[in-house]
Amino acid sequence: MSAITKNLPAIIREPAVALIGKECYVSLVENLNVSDVECLKYAVSKGLGIAIVVGGSVIKIPQVLLVVRSRSARGLSFAAYVLETISYAISLFYSARNQFPFSTYGENLFLTLQNLVITFLIVLYQSPSSSHQSLSTRQPKKPTGVLFAAAAAAVAIVLTFVPARILSILQLLTLPLGLISKFPQITQNARAQSTGQLSGIAVSAQILGCLARLFTTATEVGDSLLTASFALALLLNIVIGGQMLAYQGNEEVKETTMDLSEKRAEAPHVYSPTPVAASAPMSVPSSPTPRSGTPQGGRKWARKVD
Incomplete structure (x- = not known):
């Protein structure tokens, strides 16, 4: 195994040396010395730092x-x-x-x-809550x-x-x-x-x-x-x-309440006429004023011309 680790390509070796140093690279990678606690901690720290x-x-x-x-x-x-x-x-x-x-x-x-x-x-x-404007119109x-x-x-x-x-x-x-x-x-x-x-x-x-x-x-x-x-x-x-x-658990309740309040604020006002009271009497048009000479409610006679 060490024969492989000692002959890694430069594209892998050089970044690793730059990251953990030549000494720790030789110890951990080339010699596979996992008991080197100091270099191991340093390598883990470098890896975490990059992450x-x-x-x-x-x-x-x-x-x-x-x-x-x-x-x-x-x-x-x-x-x-x-x-x-x-x-x-x-x-x-x-x-x-x-x-x-x-x-x-x-x-x-x-x-x-x-x-x-x-x-x-x-x-x-x-x-x-700090503005009466809708979210879509806020500038x-x-x-x-x-x-x-x-x-x-x-x-x-x-x-x-x-x-x-x-x-x-x-x-x-x-x-x-x-x-x-x-x-x-x-x-x-x-x-x-x-x-x-x-x-x-x-x-x-x-x-x-x-x-x-x-x-x-x-x-x-x-x-x-x-x-x-x-x-x-x-x-x-x-x-x-x-x-x-x-x-x-409070998020959904608050968001639902907020959405309802916004919809009420943005809903257009619909005009509804005032309904006529049911108890109000219906007005009856007054009968036309009778012509003079014609008795009210009587029968109108016409002379027969021969």
Whole structure:
């Protein structure tokens, strides 16, 4: 078997060496030394890291499609997504500035971009309860969209040029920021007893991603700030996942009630004339006034001319 593993083609060997290093490649692949715990953990961490980055590039797509398809952002907290996006962006710039392996933070790039899209959709499609307009006629607020784009660009510029020392402080702030970012969503879910248009696929993927990222960060980076951030995110995502399970039966009732209220609001008003009361007496036309000289009710005589 080792004769095969030592003569693998370059198209397989070179990417594997680039991923786990020459030493671990020789130990795990060429020598088939599965007892090398350190290299084995490193290889598993690299594999998980790549899987997380690839998954992170599409993890929020179900949420985007759900909002666009229903043309409603009901149940999504604008404040939660804004704070979460800032937290992702800070971690992205912090990891890139410290030249950590891209496999340990790459999903933050895609999560930041996808969160920007979702946040803009929340602005675009206001909650049905906040407007009397139907979902089909609701129009985007252009000034709000422009301000939103300008704010996002300003945050990116600041994080790009901020000194490394301040960026480390900002990364430390992602711990309370991550905590605060989930509270509006958790509170909104608890108040409404529903998770609205929140995607169960996205929440489940975030829980699994946080679990995997805890392992990769501890194995490859060893940064206590990042580890604490992922641990906190895992805990809060589990809370939201528990809410989705607890409020699962409430979704259909709320959606049915909402659809009925919208149909009543959009139904055209049909004019119905006021019916004539049944007890009202029917008016009888008065008999014509008799001509003078003709007795009323008598017989009219004509002279016979010979």
